[in-house]
Amino acid sequence: MSLVVRKMTVEDVPAAHAIDVSSFTLPWPERSFRFEVTDNPAARCWVVETDGRVVGMLVLWMIVDEAHIASLATHPEFRRQGIAKQLLVKALDNAYAEGARTAFLEVRASNEAARRMYQKFGFEEVGRRERYYKDNNEDAILMTLKRLPLAPIFRFLDWSEGG
Ligand SMILES: CC(C)(COP(=O)(O)OP(=O)(O)OC[C@H]1O[C@@H](n2cnc3c(N)ncnc32)[C@H](O)[C@@H]1OP(=O)(O)O)[C@@H](O)C(=O)NCCC(=O)NCCS
Structure with a gap:
């Protein structure tokens, strides 16, 4: 599967929103993605495309x-194929x-897959916001990657050994 990571355009917004809806219990409204792409100078929005189809998206805010x-989300049918990894490497x-x-x-505290992925990138848990998510009062875990750039090993994108 050949994957291309590129900047999100306004034409990608419906696909990015559809991935968001299929991935989160509190998805953003479509207009939020449009705002990020067209009007938020701090936003850096990325998608992953394969065979002309958008299968992953990431929104990052630059604050100084x-x-x-x-x-960050990958279409449910395309998970565990390294798409989120590629998005994170590109965006970071x-x-x-x-x-x-x-x-x-x-x-989310219960999101083992994402927490594991971020830990592999070197993110550390630095705090917790209690009852942060309004749908089920779940806590948010705050994670920080203390030092950029990413280590060169992340460009190889094969973490199959040493997990
Ligand atoms: C979390 C998410 C973005 C991962 O996307 P993905 O494209 O499947 O991730 P990758 O294939 O790049 O996997 C990266 C690493 O994350 C970890 N990981 C991903 N899914 C996992 C799962 N279901 N169980 C355990 N670890 C998992 C693994 O360490 C994996 O590396 P490996 O495949 O070499 O073992 C995806 O599951 C998703 O969209 N979830 C819903 C939205 C979400 O939770 N977003 C993050 C919110 S902060």
């Missing part, structure tokens, strides 16, 4: 020297090139 991962490398030196995100 911090990169905030605002949203670009954020570093623009001056980011740390990265932050929030993740």
Whole structure:
């Protein structure tokens, strides 16, 4: 499967929103994606495409020297194929090139898959916001990657050994 990571355009917004809806219990409205792509100067929006189909999306906010991962999801039919890894590498490398030196995100406490993925990238758990998610009062875990750039090993994208 050949994957292309590229900037999200306004034409990609319906596909990005559809992935969001199929991935989160509190998805963003479509207009939020449109706003991020067209009107938010801090936003860096990425998609992954395969065979002309958008199968993953990531929204990052640049805040001075911090990169905030605002949203990241892979289409349910395309998970465990390295798509989120590629999005993270691209987005964090670009954020570093623009001056980011740390990265932050929030993740649901129950989201083992995402927490595991972020840990592999070197994110550490630094805090917890209690009852942060309004649909089920679940806590958010705050994770930080203290130092960018990513280590070169992430470009190889094969973590099958040593898990
Ligand atoms: C979390 C998510 C983005 C991962 O996307 P993906 O494209 O399947 O991820 P990748 O294939 O790049 O996997 C990266 C690593 O994450 C971890 N991982 C991903 N899915 C996992 C799962 N179901 N169980 C355990 N670990 C998992 C693994 O360590 C994996 O590396 P490996 O395949 O080499 O073992 C995807 O499951 C998703 O969209 N979930 C719903 C939305 C979401 O939770 N987003 C993050 C919110 S902060």
